[in-house]
Amino acid sequence: MDGPRIALNKLLETMTPDRHSLDSGFFRRHATDVAQNLIGVRLTVDGVGGVIVETEAYDRTDPASHAFRGPTLANAVMFGPPAHAYVYHSYGIHWCLNFVCGPELGAAVLIRALEPTDGVEIMSARRRTTDPLKLCAGPGRLCQALAITRASHNGLPLDEPPFALSRARSAGNVASGRRIGITKGAETPWRFGLAGSPYLSRPF
């Protein structure tokens, strides 16, 4: 009889309280688990941010991952403890934010899109647009909106200011698909997001 169990799980999921910090073991799991469970989590940096609606998982066995070729100075944070921020510079122009995951070394989740909720005016000024659909839809845009750079945020723990993470709502209907913008490992369906959300960088 799975019916009652499924109903109970759904109930427990919707009862997940707001303003509740993530469990200390949250990031000590494989990046694919973390990536799915981050959907619906509120992320703020110095009080500015929103609810995560899109993520991608990368691990050390994955040719698309920065960790694939082993540790270097640039990716060292990926080989450190989980629940820390790994920030990298993309295409010479943008910053991108990842959350380091465990249990194995060299895994992380790329935060690709937020539904803007906190400090929308500040984000609009930083992004030079008031269109809420373009504030945090994409990893580079998101970092611009939250003022994330490697110099100020790479390697910082996620359970202390300026970061704040808490579950805003249940993960909801999580869709998955191919990751965006990669050539190697492109078939691996490790992109996750809130199905139907208008705040995605791209639909699923």
Place this chain on the structure above:
DNA sequence: GTATCGATGATCT
């Protein structure tokens, strides 16, 4: 609406 392309610089080969 979708497709393509240039910007731009750190990192690694």
Place this chain on the structure above:
DNA sequence: GATCATCGATACC
């Protein structure tokens, strides 16, 4: 010298 986990502008349907 090549690569790149992107974005925004432009061109064309």
